[in-house]
Amino acid sequence: MKRRTLIAGAGFAAGAAAVAGLWRYTGLLRHYAPSPYDDLLEQLNDRDQAALLGRQVVGAPDARMMAQELRTRIGKGGLGAAAMADITADRMTEVDGWILPQSVGQLAVLAAKH
Amino acid sequence: MSAFIDARTIPSGTTQTPDLAIIGGGPAGIALAMALADSKLKILLLESGGMNFDPAVQKMYAGSQTGYEPLDGDRLRYLGGGTNHWGGWCRPMDESDFEVRDWVPSSGWPFGRAALEPYYPRAQSLVEAGAWAYDQGGNALATRHGPILPLGKGGVYTSWFQFSKMRGDVLPTQFGHRYEQDLRAQANLTVWLNANVTGIRLAANGTSVDHLDVATLNGRQFTVKPRYTVLACGGIENARLLLVSNDVVKPGIGNAADLVGRYFADNPIPRDVATLVVFGGRLAPYYRDNQDMGHGAILRATFAPSDTWRRQARVAGSLTTVEQTVVLDDVGKAAVATTAAALGVDASSAQAWSLGCGLELIPDPDRRVTLAPEKDALGLPRLKLANSISDEDFARYRHTLAELGRQLLASKAGMLRINCTTRDEWMKNMDWGHHHLGTTRMHDDPRRGVVNSNAMVHGVANLYVAGSSVFPSYSASNPTLNLIALTLRLADYLKAVMA
Numbered sequence: 001m002k003r004r005t006l007i008a009g010a011g012f013a014a015g016a017a018a019v020a021g022l023w024r025y026t027g028l029l030r031h032y033a034p035s036p037y038d039d040l041l042e043q044l045n046d047r048d049q050a051a052l053l054g055r056q057v058v059g060a061p062d063a064r065m066m067a068q069e070l071r072t073r074i075g076k077g078g079l080g081a082a083a084m085a086d087i088t089a090d091r092m093t094e095v096d097g098w099i100l101p102q103s104v105g106q107l108a109v110l111a112a113k114h
Numbered sequence: 115m116s117a118f119i120d121a122r123t124i125p126s127g128t129t130q131t132p133d134l135a136i137i138g139g140g141p142a143g144i145a146l147a148m149a150l151a152d153s154k155l156k157i158l159l160l161e162s163g164g165m166n167f168d169p170a171v172q173k174m175y176a177g178s179q180t181g182y183e184p185l186d187g188d189r190l191r192y193l194g195g196g197t198n199h200w201g202g203w204c205r206p207m208d209e210s211d212f213e214v215r216d217w218v219p220s221s222g223w224p225f226g227r228a229a230l231e232p233y234y235p236r237a238q239s240l241v242e243a244g245a246w247a248y249d250q251g252g253n254a255l256a257t258r259h260g261p262i263l264p265l266g267k268g269g270v271y272t273s274w275f276q277f278s279k280m281r282g283d284v285l286p287t288q289f290g291h292r293y294e295q296d297l298r299a300q301a302n303l304t305v306w307l308n309a310n311v312t313g314i315r316l317a318a319n320g321t322s323v324d325h326l327d328v329a330t331l332n333g334r335q336f337t338v339k340p341r342y343t344v345l346a347c348g349g350i351e352n353a354r355l356l357l358v359s360n361d362v363v364k365p366g367i368g369n370a371a372d373l374v375g376r377y378f379a380d381n382p383i384p385r386d387v388a389t390l391v392v393f394g395g396r397l398a399p400y401y402r403d404n405q406d407m408g409h410g411a412i413l414r415a416t417f418a419p420s421d422t423w424r425r426q427a428r429v430a431g432s433l434t435t436v437e438q439t440v441v442l443d444d445v446g447k448a449a450v451a452t453t454a455a456a457l458g459v460d461a462s463s464a465q466a467w468s469l470g471c472g473l474e475l476i477p478d479p480d481r482r483v484t485l486a487p488e489k490d491a492l493g494l495p496r497l498k499l500a501n502s503i504s505d506e507d508f509a510r511y512r513h514t515l516a517e518l519g520r521q522l523l524a525s526k527a528g529m530l531r532i533n534c535t536t537r538d539e540w541m542k543n544m545d546w547g548h549h550h551l552g553t554t555r556m557h558d559d560p561r562r563g564v565v566n567s568n569a570m571v572h573g574v575a576n577l578y579v580a581g582s583s584v585f586p587s588y589s590a591s592n593p594t595l596n597l598i599a600l601t602l603r604l605a606d607y608l609k610a611v612m613a
Contacts (some may be wrong), residue, residue: 043456044452044455044456045451045452045455045456046451046452046455049447049448049451049452050448050452052444052448053445053448053449053452056445079456080457080458083453083456083457083523084457084524087266087520087523087524088524090520092516092520094516094532095449096445096449096531097388097389097531097532097533097535098446098449098453098519098529098530099515099516099519099520099523099529099530099531099532100449100453100523100529101453101456101523103456104452104453104456107452107456108452
């Protein structure tokens, strides 16, 4: 094998590893198909983790209704404030046994759908 | 000096006439005898066993059961009774345990916790659980050993168990051995060992005890004619002796309303009911194990529903404890990551523990002991126990767990997963407290109770019952400390009426 080919191959492998690492560990390069709920889903720190949680919800909640409700609840205060408001008002939901603020549970369901 | 006599050596036909006969030498019987040490009463304590385990004596407990453990496997029939194998867990009952709760059928004591308050200090001393440190006292001691897990405002709070000794390999107080010398030193007391009461014989009009039939496994038979009798042989045997003593009153003594043996209960202890995640990863050691806090107090934290919330949310008593660390599955990790991020909390060091629980059952008349056709070595009918847990019992506890989960999130300290939904899941890791409760329940109305608020069997003026069989509703707290306090109250009452 020519030296030039070897260097190019090693460089390609290193580049691929770096890209894979960025994808796996930072989420920077992850791409999601556009959805009508991106304004909500961007509240999530890690959509893949939320989606894994959301997939545990049985049944098929109406995403549009849920999103509408979430937009009202999240408003300008963001997810953190909405979650705390849920907790204070005892608006809780259970996903795979986990006791969650309703807004977190609903966002997880949206993440799982999109 | 009192006499400890092996009844197997007493000639048949002997008759004793004490002021008071105590049937049973468990914690109630021993506490009662000791509480009456300063009285002028001549007391005879009749213990079926000896000083140590004897398989032949133990076998008299054998019976049949459904939904429960073998009847000769979870009791001990020798001096000290159940304290010969107890775990030493102590906690006074809560105020709401005594209340009539319209969401708990057949609940309510004829008096409140205030009636037992004067007796708790002496009971605490007898179980050797150190300084009284439940609730706020525990909080003060605990903070030196690590922070209490913050819970947001709500229905569940950190409460405390205290332990009868149990330091390293030190066992909890076994009343028979621990108090043997005290009993021997008690001048007004005689203890008959290996003496089985086989019948409580009423006078012909059925309103008072005339005498007790006593027998030994080597064939001796005696008569005891006491002025007063206290039945203190445990939550199952108390009912058995009343039921078998049916020669004068056909359904058995105190059983005119068909209540003797009904409303049996125990504290179910389902394990791994929930997973507790602490975002910061640290949990003070007293949540995970018994901790010596000084002042002789060994404490362990438990999550308890407050009285106020129990009334508001209509739940029963429960005491939830931390068991062991667990590893979360991928969904669990996703739940923690998503929720902690939403709350703005760092959960990179999060740790998880499984939770277990002691539950208070809803009183149920169909949970009961009845006489079986089989007989024991002395000819007494054996018992048949029908035990069960309703779905409602689990549902109410689930509500409490959900509230704990909400409060953990409110404080941003952690979160909780409820691991059990179906009946099979609840029953999968089910243990029992071996706390036998309720079979001679207390109520001032003879149609609703076997004994009145002074523990006197309705209609039988000189017969009383001591122990947890009189608990009309049960609490999630372990019964030993509470039944001893109740027995000390009975001792005061007997001192007054027998003087």
